[in-house]
Amino acid sequence: MLSSRLQKKSPLFAAKLEQMAISLRPLVSLTQGEAHPDFPYTLLNYWLLTSSQLDDLAHFYHQRTPSTWTYRYPCPVTWRTDATLEEKRRRIGRFIGLKGCDSPTPIGLTEEQVQEEVRKAREKNEEEEMFARKRRGY
Numbered sequence: 001m002l003s004s005r006l007q008k009k010s011p012l013f014a015a016k017l018e019q020m021a022i023s024l025r026p027l028v029s030l031t032q033g034e035a036h037p038d039f040p041y042t043l044l045n046y047w048l049l050t051s052s053q054l055d056d057l058a059h060f061y062h063q064r065t066p067s068t069w070t071y072r073y074p075c076p077v078t079w080r081t082d083a084t085l086e087e088k089r090r091r092i093g094r095f096i097g098l099k100g101c102d103s104p105t106p107i108g109l110t111e112e113q114v115q116e117e118v119r120k121a122r123e124k125n126e127e128e129e130m131f132a133r134k135r136r137g138y
Contacts, residue, residue, distance in 0.1 A: 020044035027096055029060055030069050036060040039096075046093065054088040055081060063095060 022043045026035035038053045040046035049057070055064060062069040064079045077091040093101030 020047070024096065024098075027061065027073070030062070030072055046089075046096075046098070049089060049092070051085045051088060054085070054092050057092055058088075058095075061095065063091075 020043050024040055024042060024046065026039045026041065028035050036057050038049065038057060040049060058064040058077075058079045061073060063073075063077050064081065070076050073095070075095050075097060077095045079091065080087070083091070090101045
């Protein structure tokens with residue numbers, strides 16, 4: 001009942017609530033075979049993690065202090081304890097397999113500049129392909 005009223009009043013809010021309720025599958029520690037007590041079991045729990053919880057997660061999963069176990073996880077990350085909350089969250093997100101948690105584009109580049117770089121790279125590839133087709137004829 002509440003969900004149908006929400007969808008009528010604010011479909012975007014209802015969609016966001018559904019998104020935040022998405023379940024996450026926990027990772028287990030390679031050495032302990034258990035998930036960390038603060039592992040986020042929903043997307044909402046992920047967004048509510050504190051800086052110290054993120055540090056604890058990184059330590060529990062051998063990402064904060066490199067060891068022989070660090071690179072045995074599917075997506076190991078480089079961990080900095082002096083990183084911002086957003087950077088720590090992004091790194092843990094990448095570590096646990098969330099999409100869209102890659103590092104942002106270099107600081108100072110606008111969206112237009114990034115698009116221009118992509119356009120130039122595409123033109124260069126097209127030009128190289130054209131010359132490669134011409135060489136095949138000889």
